[in-house]
Amino acid sequence: MSADGSATSPGATPGERRGHARRRQILDLAAQIAEDEGWDAVTTRRLAAGIDYSQPVIYQHFSGRGDVIRAVTLEGFVELGRLVRRRTSSGDGQAAPVAAACSAYLDFARNRPRLYAAMFSEPTSLVFADEETPTELREAFNALSEAINQQVPDRDPVPAAELLWACCHGLATLEASQRIPAEHLAGHLDSIVAMITRPV
Incomplete structure (x- = not known):
């Protein structure tokens, strides 16, 4: 489907x-x-x-151009959620779940910049953080919260996922606009993971 x-x-x-x-x-x-x-x-x-x-x-x-863009955008959230889940459940031992989720998020933003902009930066009719939020958006968010729950099960995954999303989005946006040196990205990513996974 x-x-x-x-x-x-x-x-x-x-x-x-x-x-x-x-x-x-x-x-x-x-x-x-x-x-x-x-x-x-x-x-x-x-x-x-x-x-x-x-x-x-x-x-x-x-119904028109806007409806086409909305449908493409929804599929972007499906793609993002699947990528995060694939990376966090691969079991290849390459990265802990939260680091894998961050890496997947940043890779998606790099590889699909215009789609990413439509999903998170451009004006949209999509409703976030509401009872009317489409399933596709919820599932993408759930992929992040599931990664957190895998690694730090004692932490409330919803606010932690919101913080993870905010950090990854900020890093992706700054990278795309070349506002931070590329050689700093790995260190920033490590800091985000440490913040999300530290004991509370």
């Missing part, structure tokens, strides 16, 4: 499968255009041309 819940069921008709594939094509193209050229380049006209359909086809799947 995709982040927007548009999975194709086993009993889907050929038309439904084509519709799902076309929606997937639109979202993938939007994400690629954004990373290559920025979100301003993501327009319904550009998307229609890119998938070789007329603009009305885009509106069969999305």
